[in-house]
Amino acid sequence: MILTxxxxxxxxxxxxxxxxxxxxxxxxxxxxxxxxxxEEPNAHxxxxxxxxxxxxxxxxxxxxxxxxxxxxxxCAAVCAFNAILVLGGRALTFPELCHGCGGCALxxxxxxxxxxxxxxxxxxxxxxxxxxxxHGRVDIGAPLAAPVAAAVRKRAQERQGxxxxxxxxxxxxPVVAAVKDSDYCLLVTEPTPFGLHDxxxxxxxxxELQVPCGVVVNRVGLGDQQxxxxxxxxxxxxxxEIPFDRRYAECYARGGQLVRExxxxxxxxxxxxxxxxxxxxxxxxxxxxx
Amino acid sequence: xKIAIATANGAVSPHFGHxxxxxxxxxxxxxxxxxxxxxxxxxxxxxxxxFLAEQGASVVIAGGMGARAQELFRAKDIETIIGAQxxxxxxxxxxxxxxxxxxxxxxDHGRDRP
Numbered sequence: 001m002i003l004t005x006x007x008x009x010x011x012x013x014x015x016x017x018x019x020x021x022x023x024x025x026x027x028x029x030x031x032x033x034x035x036x037x038x039e040e041p042n043a044h045x046x047x048x049x050x051x052x053x054x055x056x057x058x059x060x061x062x063x064x065x066x067x068x069x070x071x072x073x074x075c076a077a078v079c080a081f082n083a084i085l086v087l088g089g090r091a092l093t094f095p096e097l098c099h100g101c102g103g104c105a106l107x108x109x110x111x112x113x114x115x116x117x118x119x120x121x122x123x124x125x126x127x128x129x130x131x132x133x134x135h136g137r138v139d140i141g142a143p144l145a146a147p148v149a150a151a152v153r154k155r156a157q158e159r160q161g162x163x164x165x166x167x168x169x170x171x172x173x174p175v176v177a178a179v180k181d182s183d184y185c186l187l188v189t190e191p192t193p194f195g196l197h198d199x200x201x202x203x204x205x206x207x208e209l210q211v212p213c214g215v216v217v218n219r220v221g222l223g224d225q226q227x228x229x230x231x232x233x234x235x236x237x238x239x240x241e242i243p244f245d246r247r248y249a250e251c252y253a254r255g256g257q258l259v260r261e262x263x264x265x266x267x268x269x270x271x272x273x274x275x276x277x278x279x280x281x282x283x284x285x286x287x288x289x290x
Numbered sequence: 291x292k293i294a295i296a297t298a299n300g301a302v303s304p305h306f307g308h309x310x311x312x313x314x315x316x317x318x319x320x321x322x323x324x325x326x327x328x329x330x331x332x333x334x335x336x337x338x339x340x341f342l343a344e345q346g347a348s349v350v351i352a353g354g355m356g357a358r359a360q361e362l363f364r365a366k367d368i369e370t371i372i373g374a375q376x377x378x379x380x381x382x383x384x385x386x387x388x389x390x391x392x393x394x395x396x397x398d399h400g401r402d403r404p
Binding site for chain 1: 291317319320348364365367368369370371372385386387388389390
C-alpha cells in the first residue's frame with residue numbers, strides 16, 4: 001500500500017507523522033519511507049538512516065548539431081518551457097529550463113537534436129532501524145523539484161509492504177508527483193484559518209488525482225472549529241486529532257522520535273493505521289472523502 | 291478486513307507454527323462481524339501463511355512466530371503482530387482500539403534480519 005502524507009500548508013506535521021508512523025509500523029510489517037520533499041528533505045534528521053546507496057537523477061536535455069540544423073523552428077514551437085529558441089536560422093538551448101519531455105528531438109526533421117543526460121539531483125537510500133529509507137535532493141540552482149520527487153517516488157515500485165511517502169508542502173508539481181497513484185492520502189492540517197485555506201486546496205488536488213483522502217488535525221486546542229466544520233460538510237473523515245502539547249514540540253525540536261517517548265501517541269497512530277486500512281480496504285465508516 | 295489469530299484454548303497461542311487452531315475474524319467498520327475457527331493441519335512450515343493469505347487475512351496476531359513464517363507473511367503484505375497474549379476476544383478488541391500491548395516474541399528460535 002502506498003500511503004502519502006501531504007498538507008497544503010507547510011509546517012503542519014507531515015514529516016513528524018510520516019516518520020513516527022514508519023517507526024511504529026515497521027515493528028510489525030515491512031515499511032519504506034520516501035521523503036519526496038527534495039528541496040528541503042528533513043525526515044533523515046529524525047530517522048538517522050545509514051546511507052548505503054546514492055545515485056544521480058538525470059533529465060534528457062537537447063543538444064543541437066549545428067551542421068544539420070535547418071532552422072525550421074519546430075523544436076522551439078513544441079517546447080512549453082522556452083528551453084530552445086531559434087534565432088536567425090540557429091537553435092539555442094537553455095538547459096536549465098528544459099523539463100526533459102523529448103519533444104524537440106522527436107520533431108526535428110533533420111535529426112539534429114539529440115538528448116544527453118543532465119544531472120539535476122541525487123537519490124540516497126539507507127536503513128533506519130527496520131525502515132527502508134529513500135530521499136532525494138535537487139541540485140542547488142536546478143529549478144526542477146518535480147522530476148527528482150518523481151524519481152524518489154518511483155522507488156516505491158521496488159518495495160513491498162507499506163510505503164509511506166512524505167510529500168512536500170503545497171499543491172504544485174512536486175506534490176502531485178508524490179500524491180499521484182497513491183492508495184491513500186493523509187492531509188495534515190492545523191485548526192487555524194491558514195490550515196483550513198490550504199487544506200481546501202489540498203483536498204481539491206487529491207480529488208483531481210482521484211486519491212481518497214482523510215484528515216489529521218495537529219495542534220488541536222489552538223485556533224478554532226472551522227477545519228472540523230469543513231471536513232464534516234465535505235464528508236471527509238477526520239482520522240486523528242493530535243493535541244497541542246509543548247512536550248511534543250520539544251521532542252520534535254531536538255530531533256526526537258515521538259513514538260519512543262509518548263505511549264499515548266503509539267496507540268493513536270496504531271488506531272490511525274487501522275482506520276486507513278479500513279478506508280482503503282473498503283469497509284471503513286463512510287466513503288473515503290470523494 | 292480479516293484478522294487471523296493463532297489460538298489455543300480460546301487464548302492467543304504462544305507459537306504460531308504449533309497452534310491447534312486459528313480464529314479468523316471478519317471486521318467491518320471497526321467492529322467484529324463474524325468469527326470462525328479453523329483447525330490446524332499440524333506443523334508444516336509454509337502452509338499456514340499461504341492458507342491465511344488465501345483466506346484474505348491482512349493481519350496475523352500470534353504470541354510468537356518463526357523467522358520463515360514472518361518472511362512469508364511479509365512477502366504477502368500481511369502485517370504480523372507478535373508477542374500478544376490473553377483471551378482472543380480481548381486481544382482482538384484491544385487491537386481494534388489501537389491499544390494492544392505486545393511483549394517479547396514467545397518464539398525466539400533463529401531470527402535474523404528485520
